[in-house]
Amino acid sequence: MVQETVIFQNSVIQYYRIGNGPKLLVALHGYGENGQSFSFLEKGLGTHYTILAIDLPFHGGTIWQEGLHFTVSDLWNIIFTITTGYAYPFILVGYSMGGRMALQLLQYFPEHIQQLILIAPDGLHHNxxxxxxxxxxxxxxxxxxxxxxxxxxxxxxxxxxxxxxxxxxxxxxxxxxxxxxxxxxxxxxxxxxLRKFMPNHNILKQNIQKHHIPIQLIFGKFDRVITPKYGYQFKKGIEPWVSIHIIEAGHQLLKEKNAALIATAISK
Incomplete structure (x- = not known):
């Protein structure tokens, strides 16, 4: 795993390059975490994938200087910059808060996303x-x-x-x-x-069907924060494209013991 930075406007964005495989995977972490949260996937995926895990604004080592303002276009421009030299489309992974952001990217840039992996994702219900x-x-x-x-x-x-x-x-x-x-x-x-990240489910479902994008949803069986029922609700109408996996765990799913299941979902 290599720690790197890139300049975005007045800010310094930190991200981690995990693995060195030919397939590109972009990862968005959860609230209060950072890109390093995905390091446990290196052992199982590192030879086949390169994972670029970004520290989001006000998280990790990112120095955010743009005030309380961040849009999906900002996130996309950051991703575009750090993925220069890699082939598109790429696999997108989002955990918890990062799941909401991943859904917003799928809403606006579906043609660039090969597959979406959502782990205990926010954004499937309206809080x-x-x-x-x-x-x-x-x-x-x-x-x-x-x-x-x-x-x-x-x-x-x-x-x-x-x-x-x-x-x-x-x-x-x-x-x-x-x-x-x-x-x-x-x-x-x-x-x-992050207030601008409010995904529209109707548009998402249209994009999933139009662009044939497979979605893997992973939930903790005992998660009281983001329950599996939200996944089953979201799946309605797009059943052929959505697979749901339930882990015997709570909300904290980015752990070594879950690496094999998450790696399998990504590799499908």
């Missing part, structure tokens, strides 16, 4: 809280205020959990990212910066 906090001006201002003054949120969240309105594992997940002031600041910056 009303995410929409409110990133797609409306009032909601975004409220989101910023709550990240600076989180105590009322904690009280409401814990009370809802006790009353059974809120899943305990989701509450624990939220506390993990909200208990620290820096983590809350990063959450606001990251969610707001």
């Amino acid at each position: 009303k809280w995410h929409y409110l906090s990133t797609q409306t001006r009032v909601g975004n201002r409220l989101f910023k205020w709550v990240m600076q003054h989180p105590q009322p949120l904690f009280i409401c969240m814990d009370a809802s959990c006790k009353l059974g309105f809120f899943n305990k594992s989701v509450s624990n997940f939220a506390h993990y990212y909200l208990d620290d002031a820096l983590a809350r600041k990063q959450l606001y910056e990251r969610w707001t910066t």
